[in-house]
Amino acid sequence: MLTKEDYQMYGLVCGRDNCYSFCPMCGSELIFREVDGKIRPVCSACSWVYFINPPPVVCVVPYRGEEVLLIKRGVAPKKGEWALPGGFVEVGEAPMEACLRELKEETGLVDIGKVDLISVESQSGNRYGSVVVIGYAVQVILGEEAVPGDDAQDLAWFSVKELPKMPFDSFERIVNRWLDIF
Numbered sequence: 057m058l059t060k061e062d063y064q065m066y067g068l069v070c071g072r073d074n075c076y077s078f079c080p081m082c083g084s085e086l087i088f089r090e091v092d093g094k095i096r097p098v099c100s101a102c103s104w105v106y107f108i109n110p111p112p113v114v115c116v117v118p119y120r121g122e123e124v125l126l127i128k129r130g131v132a133p134k135k136g137e138w139a140l141p142g143g144f145v146e147v148g149e150a151p152m153e154a155c156l157r158e159l160k161e162e163t164g165l166v167d168i169g170k171v172d173l174i175s176v177e178s179q180s181g182n183r184y185g186s187v188v189v190i191g192y193a194v195q196v197i198l199g200e201e202a203v204p205g206d207d208a209q210d211l212a213w214f215s216v217k218e219l220p221k222m223p224f225d226s227f228e229r230i231v232n233r234w235l236d237i238f
């Protein structure tokens with residue numbers, strides 16, 4: 057049975073939730089074998105290859121004038137800390153759709169203005185090894201009221217001059233890049 061240590065021995069990065077020991081297709085044991093020039097976990101029975109890819113996450117910078125809307129995280133990781141809204145992209149969903157869905161779920165905001173792609177970052181983490189973080193800036197229409205929902209305990213508008221440090225490096229890079237270019 058493959059363990060996280062076995063993965064690490066081959067230089068494979070995986071996290072708490074994706075160091076598979078068994079094939080998700082047929083349930084047989086995974087073994088290491090070379091595929092496409094790299095050692096990868098492969099099913100010993102059906103030859104399914106486990107390509108370890110980082111899942112995509114969206115990160116939203118909701119802004120109006122010189123203020124950014126942050127949520128107090130209601131779930132781990134970094135529960136209780138102020139951060140940009142965000143979450144995983146679902147299958148069949150475009151990243152921008154995920155951005156607007158997460159914004160709606162966490163802040164109730166639906167009537168929004170301009171949406172701009174800021175940057176795409178990588179974030180290492182315990183759960184999946186790493187994730188790809190897609191950062192968008194979303195202009196909030198004046199008068200639209202945000203209410204905390206879903207994974208948010210609370211929310212508040214922060215002046216761009218008094219933004220707290222983000223609990224994830226990638227979020228920090230995204231908000232700083234937004235401050236640089238917009």
Ligand SMILES: [Zn+2]
Binds near residue numbers: 099
């Ligand atoms: Zn299999």
